[in-house]
Amino acid sequence: MPFKKVKGDITKMKTDAVVNAANSQLLRGGGVCGAIFAAADSPKLQEECLRKAPCPPGQAVVTDAYGLEAKYIIHTVGPVWKGGGHGEEKVLRSAYRSALEAAAEKNCGSVAFPLISSGIYGYPREEALRTAEETIEDFLKDKDDMEVYLVLF
Template sequence: MDELRLERARIELVRGDITLQEVDAIVNAANRRLAGGGGVDGAIHRAAGPELAEACRELGGCPPGDAKATPGFRLKAKWVIHAVGPIYRGGSWGEAKILASAYRRSLDVAAELGARSVAFPAISTGAYGYPVKEAARIALETVSAWLEDHEGPVELVRFVLFDGKTHKAFREALDSLRR
């Protein structure tokens, strides 16, 4: 396992299935309607059960760069934080700012819930097309800065990465942060 220890928290990188993580909150790479879909979003909806879709409908959607929470229902996690990342359109439409905001807002929501451990996927790197290396850099810089700036309750952030290419990009970004 790759990890970075900060003063009050740590960041871990693992390869695996985010739906199986035993953490207080998992972050869902959601669409703006919070309607479920493919990839991580579909996997989380299937694992959490039909109650998740109903709870998401009641939230009434979420704009890109923001995040909203529901219970975890049938997941091991108490909560699901639905973060909406940007659709990548070449990089000149403010995508980096929106992606960073999705990570920050997810951590804000986690802290409001009192979550001590949070698992993230690589937001926007699947169907939304964000280049993985750049997304990894933004994710790790944003999360580490947020953890340095906030005292508790979040003390563990785990990036749960689905494939080897994504894990490698995150490991390289983590190594850059250490320098």
Template sequence: MLALQADITTLAVDAIVNAANSRLLGGGGVDGAIHRAAGPELLEACRQLGGCHTGQAKATPGFRLPARWVIHTVGPVWQGGLAGEDELLASCYRESLRVARELGARSVAFPCISTGIYRFPPARAAAIAVGTVRGHAKGLEVQFCCFGAEDLALYRALLSALPQRTG
């Protein structure tokens, strides 16, 4: 696992994860950026999926992106932490990794899910992301793609605190 600061739409990985809304029809933030970069074919492919529930994940081709696939997941809206948000966010990561494996992906890049307009506290979200991915990413190369320096610092601190795995 590694963390980097980049535009997720430029990464040459097998799959990128899209922090989507439940309709999967594009929106703001990373979702809008992915839709713009992938081209109009992505919107048409998403229409065929019929939406997605919070904590679940569905895939489409990457179309004009360097990534072969886009895995769309719907993160929880922060409601103070008492509405199952932590488990729903962890489910986004688990389900995205499951879909990546089903696609035969070897490398996956995640954005910071739910920390934008869904207002999930960034430090809490990063801890859930790293902990969940660490336990479920067997055989996958995972990148946490941070748009801003503050998020990058959170992920790098969490990753550097992990025990190093040996042979």
């Protein structure tokens, strides 16, 4: 059950997949999303994203990595924080689980996550971190062949 928190640049992670904290339309955004698009071949990535959009909150979509060290980019949509009483934690858990399941379907041995929804979506960082850790650790109980990195900045 290898799970590690690391500091660094998610776009430079040498993993089979990197997870993008995406918006539902899978458009280039700011924060982690903007960094991933900037590091990849942005026009090709955007073209594939447009074909696969929309992606509802809590779900995930896989694209090629287009020049990143990874093989795949897994785009998952987290919740916008609205105070905590609107099912945000359930959607956040689903976003992590959907991305992990997508990585498993692609036979990824390693995957790097950002702290989903903790930037412009306003999810409180400590709560987002707790939810990420719990969801990833729970998933890995049955998967001893996947390394997961939570890349913090």
